[in-house]
Amino acid sequence: MPRILTYNVRRCLGTDGRLSPGRIADVIAAYEPDVVALQELDVRRARTGGIDQAHAIAQALGMQMHFHASLRVMEEEYGNAILTHRPSHLLKAGALPGRTGRLAPEPRGALWASIDFGGTDVQVITTHLGLRRNERLAQVERLLGPQWLGHPACREPVILLGDFNASPRSRAYQRLASRLRDVQAAIPHHRAQPTFPSRMPMLRIDHVFVSRSIHVVRVESVRSPMARAASDHLPLMVEFQVMPVRGHKIGVEHLHE
Template structure:
């Protein structure tokens, strides 16, 4: 990069050449994404420790984070506003979506972002047989050099063996991009379904998984199955640069998943 420095009195003025600016602008857009079921900050050692959760997040320095099982002013987690506290520690913007009232507070999902969150909405997902109320955060993120806000969907699906509710929720998730075939979107969360399930097959009709080979995330000590995912839409606009399951095995009962995704040029149709 061609940079020239000029001294004017006691000030130095740095001039960046137009060629350098153009080169920077031509670099592909890359986004690093983390998805983490934090178990309301309680580790498998029984300790409630948000600093430890924040350390996991900071270890990969992500641009975007989807968090599940987050408490806000709930008695069991010392009535702490966990979304606000995590945002403060990791120095990111946050939105929280409450799905359940619990012990004087609320329980749900959260999104952290390095970039401005210009709009967000929580969609309550279908309930089957009086299951736990689940939700889908829809957040619009103003990512530099994108002409329109990126759509980030974050969720935590039903955990019960029967997949009827997960399938119903998948229909809602897919509907968010069904009429926006070129809308840049990411989906992250705990799907409570393995890669070969009908749930992931349905999600796969609209989304590209960041990992093509299963990478187990639970149980946290010795993972044997993957139920946590990062996905992208449309599939022809994204390239996976990196995907990994983080090796931290104490802070929560899930391992976090992390991916770096690169935006590809739009194809001429």
């Protein structure tokens, strides 16, 4: 049964102060996911030893990787990635709304790949939203609009996942939940599991949202001792089934901004 996992890795810097892409890969490998969405990856950044963390983790897991840099300074990059061992095509990678200028908050982006699950193309979009309420709302509206979830190519089945920096009581979360189902609310009698902070998780800000043709079987916030140390977030793993979908397969051409 397919599994997908979302994980904010905090540039692979653990709560114990240890920097280790390999440990992040080990946390992920223990759950054998088909698809992994990663946030806060450093690529060739001096502060993390110049390592391409996205490539290193993908290589350790034997997966192909799609990366989008939400921040780029010279050769240094920072952003999000989708990893998978299944056939996949990058459809779109782009920035989300945010203030610009010297004192602007960290820029945000999203990444969309079409992934083949036994002949059915699942549209997987990952993102990492901002810290400010108005910023998050603008970013959610962009994701719900015609460039992303509202695009004609973004048809069933769809999975939207990542670090939304938004609790279930927030307007940003509620806007998304009005269009897609939160996997933690999709299983009867399931007790919602927080993912942040990893040492003593209290907040539910990492989410997986799915369309109606995704049947959620199991949801687990990964709480192994290694996961508690590897990042300040815990991974969220979802086991699911893709239900039959009518209609033609989506094309694989890249969607431009």
